[in-house]
Amino acid sequence: MKIYLVGGAVRDRLLDYPVSEQDWLVVGATVGEMLERGYRQVGKDFPVFLHPETQEEYALARTERKTAPGYRGFSINADSDVSLEEDLLRRDLTINAMAIGDDGELIDPFNGRSDLQQRVLRHVSPAFGEDPVRILRVARFAARYAHLGFVVAEETRQLMQDMVTGGEANHLVPERVWAELYKALSERSPAAFIRTLQDCHALPTIFPEIHALFGVPQPAKYHPEIDTGVHSLMAVSQAALLSDKPEVRLAALLHDLGKAVTDPDKWPSHHGHERLGLPVLERFCERLRVPKAIKGLCAQVMEYHTLCHRAFELRADTLTDMLQALGAFKPATQLQDFLLACEADATGRTGFEQAPYPQAAYIRAAVEAALAEDTRTVMQPGLKGPQIGQAIKSMRRQAINNFKQHYSRNLSIRHA
Incomplete structure (x- = not known):
């Protein structure tokens, strides 16, 4: 029985990259021998065990034989005579097929x-x-290492394209697609994930809603990059600089899905794209089983990002209504994540990457002004249910109106 460190820990150690976890490969052992040594079996599809003390994963060396389409269509052989090289041969990339004894x-x-x-x-x-x-x-590794200059080998890109052409990508299950997307959004260069899928022609099959954005024009005055798909990748790249949260990055990536379903006769104008995109987002999230909270943030950014950009122009009642819809006055609010995604949209444009986004501070200050009001003062005798809610909303609207007037006066004084 021999044990080797394998996979990502070897790769990242050689790259001098942070190692988050270690995977171990066991050669020359059986399931029974592992159990006798106190290891606990956890693998369902093939023998994987947890070390009795460290709880790190130890897998028996194995080979695989394709028996059906999809990633589950394999017959596994984990007999004790499987060699180290036979196990490494079945791995995906050469950089993941190394071991240390x-x-x-x-x-x-x-x-x-x-x-x-x-x-x-x-x-x-x-x-x-x-x-x-x-x-x-492969697309996820591109997102992980793009900043280091990694590229996909041409023969690998061609093989990936052949897999798409042959229909193999059609067998991907939603849960696995979402898991890989979420991991890619956590990496340093999430836009590289989409670009890699685009390069091997997998994007229309795996993420048709995102694919539909490429080639859709926008007004050059506001979007010098023109192409909506290009803008979406720029937005997710900006989001990656602003936040390490995958949900913020996803909201930035998907915020303009509605531009693919506006009337082509009216392009590059996309009037009403904010609401037109909501059913598209619903289908995307339903298909991939996106968690409810993440879906909620994406919907908020999609529906209200344009209003957020125009925050300084909004009347007090419109701003209050938007903040109410965003849940900005609740303790468990996602307002900060919403504002970061909107900022990523605004700066995810050619020539605007370093532009300030004062709307975020303005909106946060408006919320603080509204929350500073003592809502207990509206609890008058006879008010019930919706009447109380309306009275609180009116109080907050007045507070935001006062804030706006104060802000405008200060701005006039500074510019005088």
Whole structure:
């Protein structure tokens, strides 16, 4: 029985990149022997165990044989005679097919270290084409390492494209797509995830709503980049600079889905795209089983981002209504995430990347002014239910109106 450190921990150690977790590979052991040593089996599809003390994952070396379409269509062999090289051969990328033994020696049968040095994402063998999830994984690694200069090898991109053409990507299950998207949104360069899927022609199959944005024009006066798809990738890139939250980045990526369903005869104008996009977002979230809270934030950004940009122009009642709809006056509000996504939209435009976004501070100050009012003073005898809510809303509207007037006076004084 021999144990090797494998996968991401080896890759990131060689890259001098932060190592978040360690995976171990066991060669020459059986399930029974692992259980006798106190390991606890947790793998459903193949033998994976938790170490009795460290709780790190230990997997038996295995080989796979394709038996049906999709990522579940495999027959697994984890017998004790499976070698280290046989296990590494079934892995996706050469940079993930390295191991380190207990003597510290690097085992690298497929030149993964060279590809790390050359900054190349390259598949190990033609078996890559048997698992559609690997299309998503390559795109996610592109998002993870794009800032280091990593690119997908041309032969790997072509293989991914052949998988799409052959229909293999059609077998991806929603839960796995969402899991990979969420991880990609957590990486440093999430736009690279979408670009990689676009390059191998997988985007129309996996994310048709996002694919539909490319080629849709916008007014050059406000969007010098013109293309809505390009703008969406710029917005998610800006969101990645502003927040490490995947939900903020997703909201920025999806905020303009409605521009793909406006009347083409009226392009580049997209009047009403904010609400037109809501059913598209609903289908996207329903298909991928997006968690309710994340879906809610995306819907808020989609519906109200234009009003947020125009915050200084809004009347007190319109601003109050928007803040009420956003839940800005509740303790568990997502207002900060909403404002960050809106800022990413505003700065995700050619030439506007460094532009300030004073609307965010203005809206936060308006909320503070409204919350400073003592709502207990509206509790008059005879008021019930909706009447109380309306009285509180009127009080907050007046407070925001007073705030606006005070803000305008100060602005006039500063400009005098």
